[in-house]
Amino acid sequence: MTKKKLTNAEKGWERGVIASKIANDLPHASYVNLGIGMPELVSQHIKDDREIIYHSENGLLGMGPTPNENEIDFDLINAGKKPVTILPGGSFCHHADSFSMIRGGHIDYCVLGAMEVSMNGDLANWSTGKGIPAVGGAMDLVAGAKNVFVMTQHLTKEGKPKLVEKCTLPLTGSGVVSRVYTDYAVMDITKEGFKVVEINENLSIEYLQTVTEGRVYQ
Amino acid sequence: MQINKIKTEIAEMLSDVFDGATIMVGGFGEAGSPIELLHGLIDHGAKDLTIIANNSGNGRVGLGALIGQKQVKKVICSFARSAKGITFQELYNKGEIELEVVPQGTLAERIRAAGSGIPAFYTATAVGTPLAIGKEEKIFNGKKYILEEALNADFALVKADVSDRYGNLTFKKTARNFNPIMCMAAKQSLIQVRKLIEPHQTNPENVITPGIFVKKIIEIDNPIIETNAIEEGMIYP
Numbered sequence: 542m543t544k545k546k547l548t549n550a551e552k553g554w555e556r557g558v559i560a561s562k563i564a565n566d567l568p569h570a571s572y573v574n575l576g577i578g579m580p581e582l583v584s585q586h587i588k589d590d591r592e593i594i595y596h597s598e599n600g601l602l603g604m605g606p607t608p609n610e611n612e613i614d615f616d617l618i619n620a621g622k623k624p625v626t627i628l629p630g631g632s633f634c635h636h637a638d639s640f641s642m643i644r645g646g647h648i649d650y651c652v653l654g655a656m657e658v659s660m661n662g663d664l665a666n667w668s669t670g671k672g673i674p675a676v677g678g679a680m681d682l683v684a685g686a687k688n689v690f691v692m693t694q695h696l697t698k699e700g701k702p703k704l705v706e707k708c709t710l711p712l713t714g715s716g717v718v719s720r721v722y723t724d725y726a727v728m729d730i731t732k733e734g735f736k737v738v739e740i741n742e743n744l745s746i747e748y749l750q751t752v753t754e755g756r757v758y759q
Numbered sequence: 760m761q762i763n764k765i766k767t768e769i770a771e772m773l774s775d776v777f778d779g780a781t782i783m784v785g786g787f788g789e790a791g792s793p794i795e796l797l798h799g800l801i802d803h804g805a806k807d808l809t810i811i812a813n814n815s816g817n818g819r820v821g822l823g824a825l826i827g828q829k830q831v832k833k834v835i836c837s838f839a840r841s842a843k844g845i846t847f848q849e850l851y852n853k854g855e856i857e858l859e860v861v862p863q864g865t866l867a868e869r870i871r872a873a874g875s876g877i878p879a880f881y882t883a884t885a886v887g888t889p890l891a892i893g894k895e896e897k898i899f900n901g902k903k904y905i906l907e908e909a910l911n912a913d914f915a916l917v918k919a920d921v922s923d924r925y926g927n928l929t930f931k932k933t934a935r936n937f938n939p940i941m942c943m944a945a946k947q948s949l950i951q952v953r954k955l956i957e958p959h960q961t962n963p964e965n966v967i968t969p970g971i972f973v974k975k976i977i978e979i980d981n982p983i984i985e986t987n988a989i990e991e992g993m994i995y996p
Contacts, residue, residue, distance in 0.1 A: 597933075598863065598864075599787045599790070599933050599936050600787075600933050600935055600936050601932075601933050614932065615789055615790060615984055615985070615986055616790050616791070616931045616932045616933060616934040617790075617932040617933055618787070618788065618790050618933055622787070622788035622789070622790075622841075627932070633930075633932055633933060633935055634935070635867075635935050635936065635937070635938070635939040635940055635967070636787070636813075636863075636867035636870075636936050636937045636940060637867045637868060637870070637871035637940045639867075640863065640864030640867045640868065643864055644864050644868070644882065644883070644884060663887075668889075672840070673839050673840050673847075673848065673851055673858070674839075674858070674860045675837070675838040675839050675840040675860065676837055676838065676860055676861075676862050676863070676890065677837050677838045677862075677863050678837070678862065678863040678864060679862075680862040680864075680865075680884045680885045680888060680890065681862050681863060681864030681865065681884045684882075684883040684884040684885070684886065685864070685883070685884070711888065711889045712887055712888045712889070713888060714886070714887065714888065715886065715887030715888070716887075
């Protein structure tokens, strides 16, 4: 059955819905690094049937939530330089050890935002090619984490597809993304293209193809 | 005679710094940033410095102030953009300061390698990206890697939490970050600590940076907190 196209009055999944889909795909006892911004929402949707340990690349394993105003310590921050907390069982380490966790393949999942993702899993998320270039830990995360999930809106603010045949922006990594979660669908990166795992209940595959560059299939 | 690396004046800490020196600056954002030593470097006046740090400073305090004084010709860092950054941005846009962008983990590993006598290493980070251009590639077990060289420095400016006179350092929470590896990579590591203790009070099990990696130490018991200083409109000098 072909479902109707998305109208302006309708929207894709809310961010919280996307976050909960990712949260459900993170297995119990995973070590996870959540990118700054939208991916941070994922931690709010982890169910009680599992415990996830969060890594922050500035040397914190076992990161907890934002502190209360009176508990803020500017020596306890996350990779976005915002105050956080440490949970019981957490630990601190220096930067080389922290990035060995990433580069040595010890982080099970990282969830990152995207400007563009290509059919073969290339990711562009660090530079628009303008302004001061600043990469942070993004290239280490995509090269080192066992599984790289992308969480993003399906379209840019200008309505252009973010899922493309070939990235036009400077790459963060080549062939690194395993799964993409958007407001329209959940898709695996495969040799044949974007394989739909789940599609927004308001959308058809045909419509999804019209807003995606590169092959979409089920 | 006893070993004693403790100094009482910041000028004494920085007495060997010279024009054109390469200086590592510890910290991740403001956590672990040696603001008082950076202000000392402004007073010292050394020019044409190359700074190796994760960031490029905020406001006109600490590293942001040093860059604002035009004492820095080049910054090697992973993230030179920040909401509160002013001085680097101004000079960069005018073409008056050089920037080498390094992925954060590669930056940390290049520093660690320097401190461990490793001149270069292969890594998968940045393969296939603009930051791999011009770098030697090699395939191991079917996977492509690029060659990255160690980052040495003449000096490291570091903030630690506690030290004894030998320079056995402990750090506070995420203010540890780049500080221990920079102590290892620089010819002279210059440390500001919140608190000095007697050697018998040091628990050897808890030492993060052993004294062999430390040259000079000074106690700054109530260091400037960058966020508060910027909010209060502090401008140094």
